[in-house]
Amino acid sequence: MVSAMRAGPTLCVVLVCLGLYGCAGSSNATPGNAKGGKKGGGGGDVPVTVAKVERRDVPVDIQVIGNVEAYSTIAVKAQVGGVLTKVHFREGDYVKEGDLLFTIDARPLRAQLQQVEANLARNRAQLRQAEANLARDIAQEQYAIAQANRYAKLMQEGVISKEQSEQTRTNADAIAQAVSADRAAIESVKAETGATEATIENIKVQLEYSEIRSPINGRTGNVIVKQGNVVNANTVDMMTINEVEPIYVTFSVPESQLASVKRYMAVQKLPVTVIPQDDNSTRETGLLTFIDNAVDMGTGTIKLKGTFPNRERKLWPGQFVRVNLRLTMQANALVVPNQAVQTGQSGEFVFVVKPDRTVESRPVTVGVRSDQALVIDKGLEFGETVVTEGQLRLAPGSRVAVRDNNRTRPDKKGTPES
Numbered sequence: 001m002v003s004a005m006r007a008g009p010t011l012c013v014v015l016v017c018l019g020l021y022g023c024a025g026s027s028n029a030t031p032g033n034a035k036g037g038k039k040g041g042g043g044g045d046v047p048v049t050v051a052k053v054e055r056r057d058v059p060v061d062i063q064v065i066g067n068v069e070a071y072s073t074i075a076v077k078a079q080v081g082g083v084l085t086k087v088h089f090r091e092g093d094y095v096k097e098g099d100l101l102f103t104i105d106a107r108p109l110r111a112q113l114q115q116v117e118a119n120l121a122r123n124r125a126q127l128r129q130a131e132a133n134l135a136r137d138i139a140q141e142q143y144a145i146a147q148a149n150r151y152a153k154l155m156q157e158g159v160i161s162k163e164q165s166e167q168t169r170t171n172a173d174a175i176a177q178a179v180s181a182d183r184a185a186i187e188s189v190k191a192e193t194g195a196t197e198a199t200i201e202n203i204k205v206q207l208e209y210s211e212i213r214s215p216i217n218g219r220t221g222n223v224i225v226k227q228g229n230v231v232n233a234n235t236v237d238m239m240t241i242n243e244v245e246p247i248y249v250t251f252s253v254p255e256s257q258l259a260s261v262k263r264y265m266a267v268q269k270l271p272v273t274v275i276p277q278d279d280n281s282t283r284e285t286g287l288l289t290f291i292d293n294a295v296d297m298g299t300g301t302i303k304l305k306g307t308f309p310n311r312e313r314k315l316w317p318g319q320f321v322r323v324n325l326r327l328t329m330q331a332n333a334l335v336v337p338n339q340a341v342q343t344g345q346s347g348e349f350v351f352v353v354k355p356d357r358t359v360e361s362r363p364v365t366v367g368v369r370s371d372q373a374l375v376i377d378k379g380l381e382f383g384e385t386v387v388t389e390g391q392l393r394l395a396p397g398s399r400v401a402v403r404d405n406n407r408t409r410p411d412k413k414g415t416p417e418s
Helices: 002-028 031-043 107-157 162-209 255-267
Strands: 046-052 054-077 082-087 100-104 211-213 218-220 237-254 271-276 284-291 301-308 320-337 342-344 347-353 359-363 365-370 373-378 385-389 400-402
Touching: 046 347, 054 218, 054 301, 054 365, 054 373, 107 162, 162 211, 237 255, 237 320, 255 284, 255 301, 255 320, 271 301, 301 320, 320 365, 320 385
Parallel strands: 046 400
Antiparallel strands: 046 385, 054 237, 054 320, 082 100, 100 211, 218 237, 237 301, 271 284, 271 320, 284 301, 320 373, 342 347, 347 359, 347 385, 365 373
């Protein structure tokens, strides 16, 4: 009995605690807290950044990496042998066409020229002598023929014998043969004179080759044969000259672009802009001037060349550059920022914000890329609003809250505005 009475107060305390716990549980399940639980589960507005679909003229470009090539490269060689007596420039100088580069010792050639000129004078004297002999023999021939005719008539009249007439005829024939020999001698001397004159011209050409001049405007390279060395004709490249004004830029484009390049090139000259990879401030503009005659089967590309004036010599042979080939301008194209276009299992799409601030997933057909924008060929209308940031939390029908892109811009005191 006493035990039962002692256990009573303890049981009452336990029941009171259970009742208080049950009341606390009931207060946590109020409608207000249920609503708050839904908002925490993602049912509220999703903050996003948006942009309008704009209309503008967009350039249609092909952007690749290219390589600068000299317009022409000349390997300078000696065309006559001898001692290199003078180098008239410094390595790396710019030279013009006709500038004197090297001088080779020409004294042996000058001595040879004097000897051949003396031979020519002798040949001309022999020619004059042969011509004089011919004139003399022609006069004797005419006299002998007249005498032979006269003696033949006298023989017919019986005044002289037949033997005397035949002697005069034989003498006339001998003189005629001498005339023929004189003519042959003259032709021989003339031929020898012509050969001597040709030899003189050849030596004069070699004398000109003893002074090596620049065949083009360009920049000189490393001099391989130094002053004082003996050079042989047509054996060693003495140096090279690169023509850099104008200059080529060679680049390759995918063969899928070939039809477009040919189509637009048939209408007008296509501009090409290049920027060196290590200098964004340098920009050179030229024209597309060459399309290769075959596609590279190994890479599936075709080689093109642009020609650039390069008046300030900013482009250098062998340099790598970023190439921008402009095909045309696409007028009144619909454009959106690059980040607005997403890629899903069914292709590319954008989230379009409707007037009630809900979003719609819209499939689109994307055209060319222009800087930080994409051309939309199909799927959007001018003036529509698309989401550019925050797409990861969106689903069709989600309600959005548009964020202000300028909400953190500095105020007049230089502190961010809240």
